[in-house]
Amino acid sequence: MKRLFSSCKIGNLELKNRIAIPAMHLGYTKDGFVNDQLIRFYQERARGGAGLIIVGGAYIHRLGMGGINFLSIDDDRYIPGLKTLADVLRAEGAKTAVQLFHAGRYAYSFLIDDQPVSASEVRSPQSGDTPRALTIEEIQQLVHFFTEGARRAKEAGFDAVEISGATGYLVSQFLSPFTNRRTDEYGGSLENRTRFAVEIVQSIKEKLGNDYPILFRLTFDDLVKGGNGLTDAKEIATVLEPVGVDAICMQVGWHESRVPTIAMNVPRAAFGYLSKEIKKEVNIPVMVSNRINDPVLAEELLQDGVADLIGLGRTLIADPEFPQKAMAERLHEIRPCIACNQGCFDSVLTGMPVTCLVNPAAGREASFDVEPPKKTKKVMVIGSGPGGLEAARVLSGRGHEVLLYEKEDRLGGKLNLCHLPPGRKEFIPYIDYLVAEVKRLKVKVVTGVTVTEKMVLENNPDVVVLATGAIQTLPQIPGIDKAHVYFAESVLEGKADPGENVVVVGGGAVGCETALFMAKRGAMPASTALFLMTNDAISSEDALKFSRSGRTVTIIEMLDRIGTEFGRSYRWVMMQNLRQSDVTMMAKTKCIEIHDGHIIVEQEGERKTVEADTVVIATGYEPVNELYTRLEGKVPELFLIGDAKGPRKCLEAVYEGAKIGREIS
Ligand SMILES: Cc1cc2nc3c(=O)[nH]c(=O)nc-3n(C[C@H](O)[C@H](O)[C@H](O)COP(=O)(O)OP(=O)(O)OC[C@H]3O[C@@H](n4cnc5c(N)ncnc54)[C@H](O)[C@@H]3O)c2cc1C
Ligand SMILES: Cc1cc2nc3c(=O)[nH]c(=O)nc-3n(C[C@H](O)[C@H](O)[C@H](O)COP(=O)(O)O)c2cc1C
Structure with missing residues (x-):
């Protein structure tokens, strides 16, 4: 991991390593202000060793709000909260940036209570809204709003800003011929389409000084017909460098693109080839991202000249301590991001706060502290699916005596099925992680044994956690018993x-x-x-x-x-x-x-x-919870979690395992 943990400079800003958290809208704030939930989330990641944390997107103007519960930087009243956040992250040793964001045509009219704005009147398939084209005067006002956003970030103590110029948001709507149909000086040629971005960069540099670093998030391939491809992105990057951009951060695809870019079936680092090409064109650091969840791969990408910085988004949601564990070569202790999106991106898309299937503590840092129990208890965890494994892991880590029972010969429950369909292989490292953790934490594991009421009573546990899962139901259809x-x-x-x-x-x-x-x-x-x-x-x-x-x-x-x-x-x-x-x-x-x-x-x-x-x-499924009915009133503490409570998903099972693991005092 020599390269990954070597320092890197963005302008005059020195990062202690090459691990960056790219901007991620987390949905933790109801009023645009920084709050404790946001601070605790990022604090854990700074403590875990990330070199650079890019907070946001934070909208620089009300019309550019990207969704509900979005962070704001459109007024000075947000500075104190941002300052607290920057101070906390600095104290943990991380360098910081805020992403300056405007959704443009991706804004929802019902949320901003107005018609969204864009380069041209090209309907958004996300919202169904058609934006109105900005006038030249409004474009210049927006340059000012971006600059004001940058000023606030600097006043709050952030080390840099990142301009969101990607994924189909406002600045990229100008960059791309797909949404920029203008015939004035902001449309047509690449030089004209880049003008808005260039003016923002120049204005920020003028206001805040040449030394204040600006990162630019650029889509290296829009992956939409009629949009910018790699060749255009290369040209844009070479236009942006001389006007003062200090680092280029990769994005790939717009939200309306039909090429998967972050789903589980996307091969790891699949879009690194784009970054490698952009890196050849510029002399400033380039950050690669998307589906990098393994430090060995991250190191290889740096060694192979794919990028100078590694953006780990969901990977650091899944495990804030990834950098520290990687540095100490405790690789098997890294809780892997499986790119399921169930806790993070799907939450954002439904207006919910970000959490994580494999790490339910994400977004719950304050309430999910792990504390030693008042008394060491003997806990029988029955069932080794994700719910049972997570419960056993947390309970044992806290100091309880944990016995984990599984009727099959191997641990994992239905996780052993989750990875079998095409494109779902990322479940395998998750099973490996959970199994390695229960071993490391000295959980007593018994496989090949179906636990009965009698066995539980003979064992005389203080606590029983039933995580016995669910079984498939057979519908009443004539012919259902046929051999085929x-x-x-x-x-x-x-x-x-x-x-x-x-x-x-x-x-x-x-x-x-x-x-x-x-x-x-x-x-x-x-x-x-x-x-x-x-x-x-x-x-x-x-x-x-x-x-x-x-x-x-x-x-x-x-x-x-x-x-x-x-x-x-x-x-x-x-x-x-x-x-x-x-x-x-x-x-x-x-x-x-x-x-x-x-x-x-x-x-x-x-x-x-x-x-x-x-x-x-x-x-469909029905729960396996007969043992619960039998044990009710016969053991001191009895809990039912996961599918055994009601057939659902790993997301719920792991959350309930993590919660009960913390609650048993
Ligand atoms: C093909 C497939 C794909 C899926 N994909 C996803 C997905 O992408 N995302 C997602 O979130 N969810 C997915 N799921 C659902 C997910 O697997 C389940 O919701 C999850 O595994 C439930 O976890 P659990 O710990 O509650 O139970 P389980 O994983 O079902 O584990 C229960 C365990 O208890 C054991 N057991 C039962 N009775 C006893 C007993 N008496 N003694 C000892 N052991 C016992 C069982 O053998 C089993 O190993 C998928 C399910 C399937 C079948
Ligand atoms: C929940 C979530 C929110 C995101 N919000 C933003 C955002 O506000 N701005 C941005 O530029 N990218 C955003 N992204 C994209 C990430 O920065 C990153 O490019 C993407 O997750 C791929 O990297 P990963 O595979 O390491 O997660 C978001 C991604 C996720 C999962």
């Missing part, structure tokens, strides 16, 4: 013998994932397609064709929409994957009979036959 009908879980575990025509009954998350899994089984693996293509054995068209789908797969779903259980940031990715794999999706459709070779469905009152030599059931 399988549970989705059995299919994922490779226990089924699928035919050519697979029907998945149930289009929730498990149904969709299993449908994709089925479609990809028997299709050409992507690595094989690439090998054959690069050796001219097959054309790129054939490579795509052969790797699309291995069989015919149909999803049958009673509800109006398929995949509603997925978060907003992943649903579209999943639907796109299913379409790309030729999976047929039938919503508002009910399976009413199963026969050999086909099923009968009812779609909006009409009966239809769908060919099916394999039927996969994914119609």
Whole structure:
């Protein structure tokens, strides 16, 4: 980790290492002011060793608010709060910046109570609003507002500012021909489209002095048709450097782009190639980001000339101590970001505060302190899914005597299924982490034992935590007991013998994932397609064709929409994957009979036959909590967590495990 932990200079600003937290809207403030929740969140990350923390986005003007609970820097009254934050982070040894933000056409009219503004009148698919084009006078006012935002950041004691010029927000709406249709000096040529950004940089430098560092967040490829690509981004970077930008921070894709950029199925550091190209064009530091969750990879990226700084967003939400652990080479202790987005980005998209599936303490730093118990207790944790493992980890870490029981031969519960569908492999390092942690924390683990009431009573524990999960339900459909009908879980575990025509009954998350899994089984693996293509054995068209789908797969779903259980940031990715794999999706459709070779469905009152030599059931779960009823009143303390309480997701199971782990006194 020599490079990762070497110092780096942004202008005159010296960072102790090359780890930066890129700007992330966290949704912790209701009124735009810095508060304790925000301070504690960043304090943990500064304490954990991040060299640079970019706070925000913070909107520089009311019309540029990017969503609810956004941080503000549009008035002097925000300075004291920002100052407290900057002071705290400085005391922890981190350098700081604020991202100056204006959403432009991505603002929601109902939130800003006005029509959003942009370079031109190009409708936003996010909000459905069409913005009005800014007048030249208004553009110049905005240059002033950005400058005022920078002044406030400097007065508050931040070491630098970052201009949000990416992801489809206002400044990038000017940079990109996709949204900039102007014919005046702010539109047309690249020089004109860059004018707004250049004027902001020049104005900040004029006001705050050449020494005050400015970072610029730039989209290295808009990934929207008619937008800027890498060649344009290179030119923009070379325009920005001489006018005073001190570092360029990578973004990739706009929110309306249909190329996944942060989902779990995006390969780690997939967009590093863009950063490497930009780095060749400029002499200022370049920050790479997106899907970097491993210090070894981070070090390689630096060594390979991909970037000068590593942006770790969700990775440092998942584990604030990542830098320290990496520096001490305690790699197996790093709690990995799995890029599920369930706690972070999906929360933002639904107006909720950011937290984290693997780290429920994120955003709850103040209330989730881990304290030693009043008395050491003997705790039996039954079930080793994510809920049980997290509870055992926290309880043992606090000093309780923990016995963890699992009826299967391996730990992990349904985590062992979560990673099986295509693109979900990041669950594996999470299992490895949890298993390594319970071992490190000396939890007594018993596998291959189904715990009964008798066993619990014989053990005489002070506390029992039941994390026994849920099992799949079997719907009452004539023909359900036929040999070619399988549970989705059995299919994922490779226990089924699928035919050519697979029907998945149930289009929730498990149904969709299993449908994709089925479609990809028997299709050409992507690595094989690439090998054959690069050796001219097959054309790129054939490579795509052969790797699309291995069989015919149909999803049958009673509800109006398929995949509603997925978060907003992943649903579209999943639907796109299913379409790309030729999976047929039938919503508002009910399976009413199963026969050999086909099923009968009812779609909006009409009966239809769908060919099916394999039927996969994914119609839901019921909790496994019989032991709870049996033990009630018979043990001193009894708790039920996770799916055993009600079938839901890892997000809830881990949270409940973490909470109970802290509460048992
Ligand atoms: C294919 C698939 C994909 C999924 N993908 C996601 C996803 O992307 N994101 C997400 O958040 N959630 C996902 N889920 C849901 C998630 O896996 C569950 O919500 C989560 O695992 C529940 O955790 P838990 O600890 O409550 O229970 P489980 O993980 O079900 O673990 C319960 C454990 O208890 C054990 N057990 C039960 N009874 C006893 C007993 N008497 N004695 C000893 N041991 C016992 C079981 O063997 C099991 O190992 C997915 C589920 C599936 C099936
Ligand atoms: C919850 C959340 C909020 C974000 N908010 C911002 C933002 O306000 N400004 C910005 O430039 N990028 C924002 N991003 C993008 C991140 O800075 C980063 O580029 C992205 O998460 C990819 O990096 P990662 O894989 O390390 O998380 C946000 C990302 C997340 C997950």
